[in-house]
Amino acid sequence: MALFESRLQDVHNQLRSRELSVTELVDASYKRIAETDEAIKAFITLNEEGARRDAAALDKQLESGEERGLLFGLPAGIKDNIVTEGLLTTCASQFLSNYNPIYDGTVVSKLKAAQSITIGKLNMDEFAMGGSNENSSYFPTRNPWNTDYVPGGSSGGSAASVAAGQVYFALGSDTGGSIRQPAAYCGIVGLKPTYGLVSRFGLVAFASSLDQIGPLTKNVEDSAYVLQAIAGYDAKDSTSANVEIPDYTTALTGDVKGLRIGVPKEYLGAGIDPKVKEAVMNALKVYEGLGATWEEVSLPHTEYAIATYYLLASSEASSNLARFDGVRYGVRADNPDNLIDLYRKSRSQGFGPEVKRRIMLGTYALSSGYYDAYYLKAQKVRTLIKQDFEEVFQQYDVIIGPTAPTTAFRIGEQVGDPLTMYLNDICTIPVSLAGVPAISVPCGTADGLPIGLQIIGKAFDEQTVLRAAHAFEQHTDHHKLRPQL
Template sequence: MVSIRELHQQLVGKQRSAVEIAQEALDRIQTLEPKLHSFLQVTADYALKQAAQVDARIAAGEEIGLLAGIPIGIKDNICTQGIPTTCASRILENFVPPYEATVTQKLMAAGTVMVGKTNLDEFAMGGSTETSAFQLTANPWDLSRVPGGSSGGSAAAVSAGECVVALGSDTGGSIRQPASFCGIVGLKPTYGLVSRYGLVAFASSLDQIGPFARSVEDAAILLGAIAGYDPKDSTSLKVDIPDYTQFLKPDLKGKKVGVIQETFGEGLSPDVEKAVRGAIDQLKDLGAEIVEISCPRFRYGIAAYYIIAPSEASANLARYDGVKYGKRVEDAENLMEMYTRTRAEGFGPEVKRRIMIGTYALSAGYYDAYYLKAQKVRTLIKRDFESAFGQVDVLVSPTAPTTAFKAGDKTADPLSMYLIDLMTIPVNLAGLPGMSLPCGFDKDGMPVGLQIIGNVLREDQVFQVAYAYEQATDWHKQAPKLV
């Protein structure tokens, strides 16, 4: 797959037009979609119209930015005005947003070409994209395996070259884990760095939009375009956004890299451990000082998360009641029956499970025992990270304990599915930036991801370490052999 910078040079040098590039992406989608099912909707006419506008600007002698004419996929829980946004749920099957999310507005202004809306776990709840109400997305490296979740459609689309970059959302690992499973780069930014206006809420104190790309540089370019303060999002941070590409340096002299001890041990696949340990040795060869770090409360992250996230989901999803928008059963005899049947028919089993867990945790008599306690644990996890960043610049760990598993392997056992997010969840609880990038393959040829975690708003450190590692290895150049 060609990089953003290479495509930009081809456009500016008039070797290719934006319409040609868009058509090439659309042709590839048409070829691969019968096998992959990455997209819930392909927006061909819209993409070609956007591409034609970029060509018109070039013809008029205007200067274009790096992202102009670049094909992008958008996760289908990010609102696109006039284009259906379903969250892969029956309850929003026919929902067409009357407004545009801030991130897609920024991307339109930058001239990107949206080729479609990508599949996800219903309302972003899941780790394999199997809870989507509409289709099962396949992993481009092995079509019998899952692409990860919840942003599996975006990860599969970028990995398979159906688009150059894509947007996902990450609540407990939903960008980093599928990036790891699909052998690409995925970044969850610092909480509040990217506006959530127009992102359909799952757990408001954890959700964050971020980029998928084939290289660290492409991820840096895309983050630069979507980051920044937004008055429409009350959690948005008022900070200056640097040019993230200026931090892409090839050596790590003077950098301190902490290895989180608690992420190595029981449940970690030997192939994943081998690849990640190899990556840590590589960081050392690049001049980084490796420090063993203990984050003892890290292991309570999953328990705290599965109280906090469902509690927030229970509150956020109360709005889908069949009254204002979305699905409504037609033949209900009274209001209560309309509410209950709409929700019963509209939500899938995983979403119902999380709403029930959350409602229970927030109910009278249990609020203090569960929700309040989970928030206290969240604070302790944050303190572990603060103490770690007093000693090192970045932290590293495996992104996920295993590589991509076979579709259907974990659907009957929600707990084993939840444990896939063991390494990624604490990063969301603390609001930190985290990236997954390819660091090897297991014995079956499935990609392994290395997670790099930065302190609050230290994306610069994450990008520097990731870029130095990437340039010293060839993992990011490997692509699945689909056609």
């Protein structure tokens, strides 16, 4: 695990000086997985043979002195809804338990170009629908800080694996908070980029207007490096933004003097744990000490965000998941009476309860007679939420608040109450609806569990978000705390 505590540049220096080999890095990853994964269950599928083969090839490259990629030799985990050629991609669903893709998603191709090593595929809520990882059809992932608690979701396997030191970094996907919330619960850094900055080609779609891939790392600097590797225009993704990609690492100056911070009163009101609020207020004092200023602001349509999100996301899910019919790929039901019966049985057997719940909600919202009342109205409210952010950003550089209203909750505690579960995303969902970037960084603990600070920025201004996060990190020790498995 000590190897994975080192900064990326330090690891690369050790590789360059031959103090360390890529094979040793990969060995350390699988050794740590063998020691800890029985307890936390982060991985669904391991890529041991392929990873060791790739490591040997990179070690030969080291000997030859060839130019190395940005993430050279670093062991990475991939959320199991991002397709990987020749490596099972299940979305933690029984429906795709036999799905072996014949191509790589764009982000996987970019990681290969940057020469990182894919260690395996990480557990998640089925089809990314959930906030606790309890909706995986295989097994729940557990929080490394306390295995009686959830790691968050849907990228719970990604967050838990990084927090436990199994991989150097991981990729997750964020639709309504699924990178940031598990990062907060597991005490690591999670970045949701601006919608369109990172290609979604090869990401199994949940809600296409919201889904975004991003990194989960131990520190902000690593997050900047991984984002550098995966960001960029992709003609295969019709929603990919053709924008110039800056050098994100140049933003890590530690200087936030004059930074203007807006703090939404809606993010620190009713429902926010007092200990979480205290940690956020302490973080704002750190910023004050660094020369930044903050003021209370309002995002008045925040109260409508949960309802808006679940109408829109569920509607898009019902459309996207229509392709899973037991005919083209995935598991097929046995002995159907006819084609319609094949669809019905395959979908009934293949999807879990939460996926079915959202498909039914979304299909209802899109149905004749209800489209205008629900889906269309939700789209209009989404515009108002986006405008709230735009108005605040006219005067402020970043918006800061908690990532989640509480720390992680116990496994099984909320599984029978979907509405309470949904409310855990009250601070992250508005950001996703607006399509702007946000990062979660550790800012304290409560009762032995981590608290996350969310820093939100203007569209495509990841540099300011990373600068603010890095400055806070450099003047606190919260990111250095690690679970004792």
